[in-house]
Amino acid sequence: MTDLSVFSALFMGQPVWMWGSFAAVVLSLLVLDLGIMHRKEHEIRIKESLLLSAFYIVIGLLFGGWIWYELGEVKAAEYFTGYVVEESLSVDNIFVMAMLFSFFKVPRLYQHRVLFWGILGAIVLRGLMIGVGGALVARYEWILDIFALFLVFTGVKMLMSHDKPSEIKDNPILTFLKAHFRVTENFEGHAFFVRRPSRKHGKKVLWLTPLFLCLVMIEVTDILFAVDSVPAIFIITKDPMIVFTSNIFAIMGLRSLYFVLADIINRFHYLKYALSVLLIFIGSKTFIAKYFGWEKFPIDWSLFITFAILGAGVGYSLWKTQQDEKKRLKHRG
Numbered sequence: 001m002t003d004l005s006v007f008s009a010l011f012m013g014q015p016v017w018m019w020g021s022f023a024a025v026v027l028s029l030l031v032l033d034l035g036i037m038h039r040k041e042h043e044i045r046i047k048e049s050l051l052l053s054a055f056y057i058v059i060g061l062l063f064g065g066w067i068w069y070e071l072g073e074v075k076a077a078e079y080f081t082g083y084v085v086e087e088s089l090s091v092d093n094i095f096v097m098a099m100l101f102s103f104f105k106v107p108r109l110y111q112h113r114v115l116f117w118g119i120l121g122a123i124v125l126r127g128l129m130i131g132v133g134g135a136l137v138a139r140y141e142w143i144l145d146i147f148a149l150f151l152v153f154t155g156v157k158m159l160m161s162h163d164k165p166s167e168i169k170d171n172p173i174l175t176f177l178k179a180h181f182r183v184t185e186n187f188e189g190h191a192f193f194v195r196r197p198s199r200k201h202g203k204k205v206l207w208l209t210p211l212f213l214c215l216v217m218i219e220v221t222d223i224l225f226a227v228d229s230v231p232a233i234f235i236i237t238k239d240p241m242i243v244f245t246s247n248i249f250a251i252m253g254l255r256s257l258y259f260v261l262a263d264i265i266n267r268f269h270y271l272k273y274a275l276s277v278l279l280i281f282i283g284s285k286t287f288i289a290k291y292f293g294w295e296k297f298p299i300d301w302s303l304f305i306t307f308a309i310l311g312a313g314v315g316y317s318l319w320k321t322q323q324d325e326k327k328r329l330k331h332r333g
Contacts, residue, residue: 085233
C-alpha cells in the first residue's frame with residue numbers, strides 16, 4: 001500500500017486512529033482522576049462519588065454517540081447494550097469489593113487508591129482476555145456457541161445457588177502470598193510496598209502491605225467476573241473495539257459508583273436473579289436467531305429486553321425491601 005489509506009489500515013476490526021482516540025480518552029480520564037481530582041488523598045463522600053459517577057457515565061454515553069456517528073446505528077446499539085450488560089454484571093463485584101475492604105480493614109481514605117490501580121489492572125487483563133477471545137472467535141466461529149451454552153449454564157447455576165459466606169482468609173492466592181512473601185502486620189500509609197531491615201543480615205528488604213494484598217484480591221475478583229462478562233459481550237458483538245470500549249467505560253463508571261452502592265447493595269438482593277435471567281437470555285439469543293433463520297438476534301430487541309430484565313430486578317428488589325422494612329416496623333410496634 002503506497003497511498004494514505006495505509007493510515008486507515010484496520011486494527012482489531014477498526015482503524016488504528018479510532019483505537020488511538022479511545023486510548024487518549026482513557027489516559028486523559030486516568031490522569032484527571034489521580035493526578036488532579038485526587039492528588040490530595042481524602043475520603044470519597046457520597047456527593048463526590050455521585051458527581052464522579054455521573055461524569056464517567058456521561059463520557060461513556062458521549063463515546064457511544066461518537067461510535068454512532070463514525071460506525072452507524074447498529075454498532076452504537078451494540079456498544080450501549082454491551083455497556084449496560086457489563087455495568088449490570090459488575091454489580092456483584094461491588095459486593096465482593098466491599099467484603100474485601102472489610103476483611104482487610106482498609107480505611108476509607110485509601111480505598112480510592114486501591115480501586116484506581118485496580119482499574120489499570122482491569123484494563124490490561126480485560127484487554128488480554130478480549131484479545132484472546134477475539135482471535136478464537138475470528139478463527140473458530142463455532143466457539144460462540146460454546147460461549148452461549150456457558151452463559152446459559154452459568155445463569156441457571158446462579159438461579160439455583162444459595163448465598164454462602166465467603167471465607168476470604170482461606171483463599172489459595174492469599175494463602176500463597178502470605179506463605180512466600182513478607183507481609184507487614186499493619187498498613188504503611190497508602191503504600192503497597194515498604195522496605196525494612198532484614199532480621200538476618202540487616203539489609204533492607206521488600207515487604208508487601210495488606211493494602212497490596214487487597215489489590216491483588218480485587219484483581220482476581222475482576223478476572224472471575226470477566227469470565228462471565230467477556231463471553232456475554234462477544235454474543236452481542238464480535239467487533240473487538242465495541243467489546244473492549246464498552247467493557248472499560250462500564251468498569252470505570254461503576255467503580256467510581258462503589259462508594260454509593262457499597263452502603264446500599266443489600267437493597268438490591270433480588271437483582272442477582274435478574275442478572276441470572278439476563279445471562280440465560282444473552283446465551284439463548286444465538287440459538288433463538290438460528291431457530292428463526294435470522295443472521296443475528298435484532299440488536300434493538302436485545303437492548304430493550306436487557307433494560308426490561310434489569311428494570312424488573314431493581315424494581316422488585318426495592319419493593320421487596322420496602323415491604324420487609326414495613327413488616328419489621330409493624331412487629332416492633
